[in-house]
Amino acid sequence: MAFSRVYSDPLSRGIFKKFVVMLCSLLTSLYLLHCLTDRCSSMPTPVKASSQVVGFFASELHDLRSLRRKRLLQKWTTGSKPGLSYQSADDAKRTSEYSRFDDADTGQVLYEPGPQVDSDSKNRELSHDMQPSLGDIVYSKRLAPRFMMKTGSTGKLSPLGDGTKKLPQAMIIGVKKGGTRALLEFLRVHPDIRAVGAEPHFFDRNYENGLEWYRELMPKTLEGQITMEKTPSYFVTREAPARISGMSRDTKLIVVVRDPVTRAISDYTQTLSKKPDIPTFESLTFRNRTTGLIDTSWSAIQIGIYAKHLDNWLQYFPMGQILFVSGERLISDPAGELGRVQDFLGLKRIITDKHFYFNQTKGFPCLKKAEGSSKPHCLGKTKGRTHPNIHPEVVQRLRDFYRPFNMKFYQMTGQIFGWDD
Ligand SMILES: Nc1ncnc2c1ncn2[C@@H]1O[C@H](COP(=O)(O)OS(=O)(=O)O)[C@@H](OP(=O)(O)O)[C@H]1O
Numbered sequence: 001m002a003f004s005r006v007y008s009d010p011l012s013r014g015i016f017k018k019f020v021v022m023l024c025s026l027l028t029s030l031y032l033l034h035c036l037t038d039r040c041s042s043m044p045t046p047v048k049a050s051s052q053v054v055g056f057f058a059s060e061l062h063d064l065r066s067l068r069r070k071r072l073l074q075k076w077t078t079g080s081k082p083g084l085s086y087q088s089a090d091d092a093k094r095t096s097e098y099s100r101f102d103d104a105d106t107g108q109v110l111y112e113p114g115p116q117v118d119s120d121s122k123n124r125e126l127s128h129d130m131q132p133s134l135g136d137i138v139y140s141k142r143l144a145p146r147f148m149m150k151t152g153s154t155g156k157l158s159p160l161g162d163g164t165k166k167l168p169q170a171m172i173i174g175v176k177k178g179g180t181r182a183l184l185e186f187l188r189v190h191p192d193i194r195a196v197g198a199e200p201h202f203f204d205r206n207y208e209n210g211l212e213w214y215r216e217l218m219p220k221t222l223e224g225q226i227t228m229e230k231t232p233s234y235f236v237t238r239e240a241p242a243r244i245s246g247m248s249r250d251t252k253l254i255v256v257v258r259d260p261v262t263r264a265i266s267d268y269t270q271t272l273s274k275k276p277d278i279p280t281f282e283s284l285t286f287r288n289r290t291t292g293l294i295d296t297s298w299s300a301i302q303i304g305i306y307a308k309h310l311d312n313w314l315q316y317f318p319m320g321q322i323l324f325v326s327g328e329r330l331i332s333d334p335a336g337e338l339g340r341v342q343d344f345l346g347l348k349r350i351i352t353d354k355h356f357y358f359n360q361t362k363g364f365p366c367l368k369k370a371e372g373s374s375k376p377h378c379l380g381k382t383k384g385r386t387h388p389n390i391h392p393e394v395v396q397r398l399r400d401f402y403r404p405f406n407m408k409f410y411q412m413t414g415q416i417f418g419w420d421d
Helices: 001-006 010-036 052-077 089-096 179-187 211-217 232-236 240-247 260-274 281-285 308-316 327-332 334-344 392-413
Strands: 100-104 108-110 147-149 156-161 169-172 194-196 226-230 252-257 286-288 324-325 356-361 364-367
Touching: 052 194, 108 308, 147 327, 156 240, 156 324, 169 179, 169 232, 169 240, 179 327, 179 334, 179 364, 232 240, 232 308, 252 327, 252 334, 260 281, 260 392, 281 286, 281 392, 324 327, 327 334
Parallel strands: 169 226, 169 252, 194 226, 252 324
Antiparallel strands: 100 108, 147 156, 356 364
């Protein structure tokens, strides 16, 4: 009754209409505010029940929210403090469950999910730069299901935390003491590369565990990303080429080579650091010091006969599928060598000069920002050790020994590494 009275009075009707319009805009503003605080997805969406106008607002809001998410993601992916503070309690627990395991040769402790692969090493330090990478962490539960992650340089959006463990499509197979750790650490900066940090030693020591075991060690990758690992002993493992080819004939292989004489001394220096009582380099080098006969059964010498090992790989892989990186140039011009590697892997050249600086104290190039960190990063103290002085006569004898093998190697690869200049 009261309503019909009000409605029949033209003045009251006008006021009533204005009231309704104001109420509607108030409700719409409230809804807008609610959505801007990112809470409206849990409510029944207004699109279904409402007019085109509300539908329009909903789509505008959607765009606004994706823009906010993209901005946030941009902030993360450009490396500004990706920190663990985004983790929920569950995720923090998951991270703490990551097993610690070592790089067989370096003793660096890396965080990787999965079983313990190598427990040889004695040196178990954790450096800040070896924490799980941004991509390894599934962020807080509230954010995870709705947030999207940029798939590397492809710019595709995929749900964060998604991805699957894949067998490596590319690997660094050698050589021991060539600079393999530096190469892997530098490559990890690339958004399209995900690599297992520790050396799996699957194709030499752990082959009987099977490919599923091996796959489990790998980090999750999104579409377009390359899975990588490095195990320098593969290059000198007789069975490795057949086994890797059995996994995939398309596997891309990278070998970091270094002057075999310096490499042998570096190898010896590493052993010496673990076992200070071993004989001198000179006495291990010769079978007979007076005749000058080199002991080729000593692994430190054996590994440097690159041409011989390469022959074995060429039985299973075409030359075009193997890239040789100069260990020397990796130090003098890291961006140049990284450029070649990115081309070989079919990736955009994202790692450039801008990523490196030369650390005077370390005496090596270092990363301005390591993967998943905003801090500068040099390799640990097991890389770039001071070598003992070796008698020049012994060094010369070794140079003479390696020369023909080096020449053969230059011929096979079509690259001159300059070890005999
Ligand atoms: N940027 C940078 N920082 C530190 N060290 C560098 C770098 N680039 C190459 N190198 C050289 O890498 C050598 C170790 O090689 P690897 O990583 O292949 O060693 S290992 O086989 O994994 O133990 C290591 O050998 P040594 O100098 O004999 O210790 C270094 O000379």
